[in-house]
Structures are given as C-alpha cells and as structure tokens.
Amino acid sequence: MRFTEDLGSSHGWRLRRGVLDDGREVFAKSGTASSGVFASEAAGLRWLGEAIAVPEVIEVGPGRLVLSWVRQEPPGAVAAERFGRALARLHRAGAPAFGAPWPGFIAELPMDNSAADDWPSFYASRRVLPFLRMARLPASDVALVERAVERFAEVAGPAAAPARIHGDLWSGNVLWSGGSAVLIDPAAHGGHRETDLAMLELFGLPYLDRVLGAYREEWALAEGWRERVPLHQLHPLLVHVVLFGGGYRESLMGAVRRVLAL
Structure with missing residues (x-):
C-alpha cells in the first residue's frame, strides 16, 4: 500500500489516504489504539454492512484499520x-x-x-x-x-x-x-x-x-x-x-x- 494523502489525526490516531497495489483507494487509521478498538470497529462495520452501505474492511490489526475509500458527494x-x-x-x-x-x-x-x-x-x-x-x-x-x-x-x-x-x-x-x-x-x-x-x-x-x-x-x-x-x-x-x-x-x-x- 502506498499512502497518497495525510488526513490529519483524530483521537490520537493518524488518518491517511492510500492506494493498494491493485489500484483501489483506501482509508487507513493507525496508531496506538486501546486494546481491541480497531477490531471492534471492524466487527461493527461488517455487521451493519449486512443491511446498509458501509466501507469494506480490507485489513484490521492492533495498530491499523484499512477500509475502502468512500467518494463523497453533496447531500440532497x-x-x-x-x-x-x-x-x-x-x-x-x-x-x-x-x-x-x-x-x-x-x-x-x-x-x-x-x-x-x-x-x-x-x-x-x-x-x-x-x-x-x-x-x-x-x-x-x-x-x-x-x-x-x-x-x-x-x-x-x-x-x-x-x-x-x-x-x-x-x-x-x-x-x-x-x-x-x-x-x-x-x-x-x-x-x-x-x-x-x-x-x-x-x-x-x-x-x-x-x-x-x-x-x-x-x-x-x-x-x-x-x-x-x-x-x-x-x-x-x-x-x-x-x-x-x-x-x-x-x-x-x-x-x-x-x-x-x-
């Protein structure tokens, strides 16, 4: 994965935009997380994703969570x-x-x-x-x-x-x-x-x-x-x-x- 943009930080986690080797854009959250916080988020996304649109969980570990990039548009x-x-x-x-x-x-x-x-x-x-x-x-x-x-x-x-x-x-x-x-x-x-x-x-x-x-x-x-x-x-x-x-x-x-x- 190659990082293309630094998106700042939130709650002490570093947020970045990146590109996988296959060309897919991703969002990555990394840093020292409370035990299980990224795994909890990934579990919740997968569960919600059975019924509503959420980002795909691409990778999850103790120090990093990688999700599919969401292309945003104006609300209407x-x-x-x-x-x-x-x-x-x-x-x-x-x-x-x-x-x-x-x-x-x-x-x-x-x-x-x-x-x-x-x-x-x-x-x-x-x-x-x-x-x-x-x-x-x-x-x-x-x-x-x-x-x-x-x-x-x-x-x-x-x-x-x-x-x-x-x-x-x-x-x-x-x-x-x-x-x-x-x-x-x-x-x-x-x-x-x-x-x-x-x-x-x-x-x-x-x-x-x-x-x-x-x-x-x-x-x-x-x-x-x-x-x-x-x-x-x-x-x-x-x-x-x-x-x-x-x-x-x-x-x-x-x-x-x-x-x-x-």
Missing part, C-alpha cells in the same frame, strides 16, 4: 430519503440481544456491550451510569442524572425488540455517496432504534426532515418518540463531557431536566 433531498429508508431497514434487521458479542468503544472510550434483558436496564447500566462516573460532574448534577436514570423504565415508551443500530450516528459519521449515505465509525450494537435518530438530531444533519419522513414511511415510530429524544441523547452528551469537558455540561443537564419532566 433524494439521497436523504433513500438514507432514511435504508436506516429503517437497518434497524429492522434486528439483533440477538441488547448489546453485542464484541467489546464496545465510542471514540477511544470503552463501552460494556454485555447483554441485558431490556433496553432501559441496558441503557442505564451499560451506557449512562458508566459515563456518569467518568464525567467528573458536580454532586448536584450527578444526583439529577441518577434521578433521571431511575425513570428510564417509566419514560422509555413501548417495549421494543433490539434494533441493529450504528450507536454513534452523528452527522460526521454519515458520508453522502452513491445517491444515498455510507456509514462510518460505528459503535454498533443491539439497541433502541430511537437512539440513532436522536443522535442525528443532536448535532444536525442536512435534510434531516427528509430522512425522518422517509424513515417513518418505511417503519412507523412509536407514539411519543419526539418527546423521548432527550432520553436518548443523555449518553452521547455524557460521552462529550468525558472527552471534551464541561462545555457540554449545560446541554447535558438540559436534556436531564427534559427527561425528568416527561
């Missing part, structure tokens, strides 16, 4: 609608349980993917509470988050089977390509489908209204899903507090208060 309404339908089909592909049979990571942070019997307990014990312990928030904030966690079973909406979700579906992990979208950098696991939709809304996505409209035409959402958006944003906001500091505290606590008001 038609592509957004195609993505919405594809995302609904991905979620409907399902998962054996809440969790995954591989170790979880979001960025470089480990996540517990061990299975749980229901989504509210999975979300509380595997996602929200572990990151709350890492977030170094004031005691008063911690108490409010814990009060919200106690309400998860009450406010989570109708019980749902595990969906096959991306798990870190912010706009930067949606590449517009081929008249639709290609998903990258997953934290894939069996989860709640509303989690992916809430993540798209958290940081915005071009033509999000078209994505959501097409999604709902493909697979209707349970009543009250919009009111539950802050519930599903608690984990990604906690992740951002852990990674980037107190600048995200206000957004987190706003979401907490909205959960408590449900």
Whole structure:
C-alpha cells in the first residue's frame, strides 16, 4: 500500500489516504489504539454492512484499520430519503440481544456491550451510569442524572425488540455517496432504534426532515418518540463531557431536566 494523502489525526490516531497495489483507494487509521478498538470497529462495520452501505474492511490489526475509500458527494433531498429508508431497514434487521458479542468503544472510550434483558436496564447500566462516573460532574448534577436514570423504565415508551443500530450516528459519521449515505465509525450494537435518530438530531444533519419522513414511511415510530429524544441523547452528551469537558455540561443537564419532566 502506498499512502497518497495525510488526513490529519483524530483521537490520537493518524488518518491517511492510500492506494493498494491493485489500484483501489483506501482509508487507513493507525496508531496506538486501546486494546481491541480497531477490531471492534471492524466487527461493527461488517455487521451493519449486512443491511446498509458501509466501507469494506480490507485489513484490521492492533495498530491499523484499512477500509475502502468512500467518494463523497453533496447531500440532497433524494439521497436523504433513500438514507432514511435504508436506516429503517437497518434497524429492522434486528439483533440477538441488547448489546453485542464484541467489546464496545465510542471514540477511544470503552463501552460494556454485555447483554441485558431490556433496553432501559441496558441503557442505564451499560451506557449512562458508566459515563456518569467518568464525567467528573458536580454532586448536584450527578444526583439529577441518577434521578433521571431511575425513570428510564417509566419514560422509555413501548417495549421494543433490539434494533441493529450504528450507536454513534452523528452527522460526521454519515458520508453522502452513491445517491444515498455510507456509514462510518460505528459503535454498533443491539439497541433502541430511537437512539440513532436522536443522535442525528443532536448535532444536525442536512435534510434531516427528509430522512425522518422517509424513515417513518418505511417503519412507523412509536407514539411519543419526539418527546423521548432527550432520553436518548443523555449518553452521547455524557460521552462529550468525558472527552471534551464541561462545555457540554449545560446541554447535558438540559436534556436531564427534559427527561425528568416527561
């Protein structure tokens, strides 16, 4: 493989564009990674790739992940609608349980993917509470988050089977390509489908209204899903507090208060 462009770095990993001996363009992520992080990403991509467009995993090892290059194009309404339908089909592909049979990571942070019997307990014990312990928030904030966690079973909406979700579906992990979208950098696991939709809304996505409209035409959402958006944003906001500091505290606590008001 010959590297052709340095793409900078992310979370301490070096990002490069390259060309294989057979002429295929690739994306390479390399560096000292937490044990299993590249293998986890590769497993998630392969699993998601059974139901939606993702880059091909060409090579994975402790120090490097090589993926097929994604040629990007501007987003558009038609592509957004195609993505919405594809995302609904991905979620409907399902998962054996809440969790995954591989170790979880979001960025470089480990996540517990061990299975749980229901989504509210999975979300509380595997996602929200572990990151709350890492977030170094004031005691008063911690108490409010814990009060919200106690309400998860009450406010989570109708019980749902595990969906096959991306798990870190912010706009930067949606590449517009081929008249639709290609998903990258997953934290894939069996989860709640509303989690992916809430993540798209958290940081915005071009033509999000078209994505959501097409999604709902493909697979209707349970009543009250919009009111539950802050519930599903608690984990990604906690992740951002852990990674980037107190600048995200206000957004987190706003979401907490909205959960408590449900």
